[in-house]
Amino acid sequence: MQGNTSIRENLIWQVEAGIDECIAEAPIDRFAETATKVAERATQQSAQPAEQQGSAKPGVRSRTPEAIAGRQAPTPPTSQNSAPERAVQSAVAAAGAAKSIAELRAAVEAFEDCALKKTAMNTVFADGNPEAKIMFVGEAPGADEDRKGLPFIGASGQFLDQMLASIGLDRTNYYITNVVFWRPPGNRNPTTGEIAACLPFVERHIELVDPEILVLLGGPASKTLLGMKEGITKIRGQWFDYATAGLSRPVQAMPLYHPAYLLRSPAHKRDAWRDLLEIKQKLS
Ligand code: URA
Secondary structure: OHHHHHHHHHHHHHHHOOOOOOOOOOOOOHHHHHHHHHHHHHHHHHOOOHHHOOOOOOOOOOOOHHHHHHOOOOOOOOOOOOHHHHHHHHHHHHHHHOOOHHHHHHHHHHOOOOOHHHHOOOOOOOEEOOOOOEEEEEOOOOHHHHHHOOOOOOHHHHHHHHHHHOOOOOOOOEEEEEOOOOOOHHHOOOOHHHHHHHHHHHHHHHHHHOOOEEEEEOHHHHHHHHOOOOOHHHHOOOOEEEOOOOOOOOEEEEEEOOHHHHHHOHHHHHHHHHHHHHHHHHHO
């Protein structure tokens, strides 16, 4: 009896900690894998000329987690930087070096400095048509997305597809990604540090796709990319300029309610419908 209770409590504890599915017969020590990769990278870097080591590309913004949260100026890279700052710097360097979407995907897949990667099954990079006029950015992959390596294919993705079909959009004429590329364990919200480590890739992604319209799904994506403090209820349905040094002109960006939120709060569907019509008009 005692044994059963403690097994049950242990399982409940694991589910609450985000260990909510079994993905292999035997445990994999991902921290040991990472240590090996870090050691390999250190060996490769020490073999490179000094000027190639960790150099951020000019013109690509680097932001610390604090800078994202408060829109402060980024801290300049120093050897005393904290691990989250070093993660952002290495993301800036890797993202800035990518000259195509394929190169960016490879850089994201090779990136080891976002903790979410350690618990995820797959990298969820993007789906849809990278030539599309319109690009959507969501929050984070869920369990279905993690299993298949594609964004927005679970319940909220299917609902989003229905919403977008009503204004003539499908994955042949829109492109979609998230502000983080790996599933947060237990579907918790991504932390500021995790978002900061992925942000240089997301910004570069937008530069390489160079859409005419950017739609930010939910509060976290909107706040991260527009640097705003206001909640989604205040800013949804409005057009903002999204600009980075790598874009030839500002992109028109609109925050929209996240489809998962609309599934939980159907009363807001009417506002979302209004926003979709506004997007349709802008597209035409
Ligand atoms: N929610 C998101 O924000 N992104 C996904 O890919 C799936 C669900």
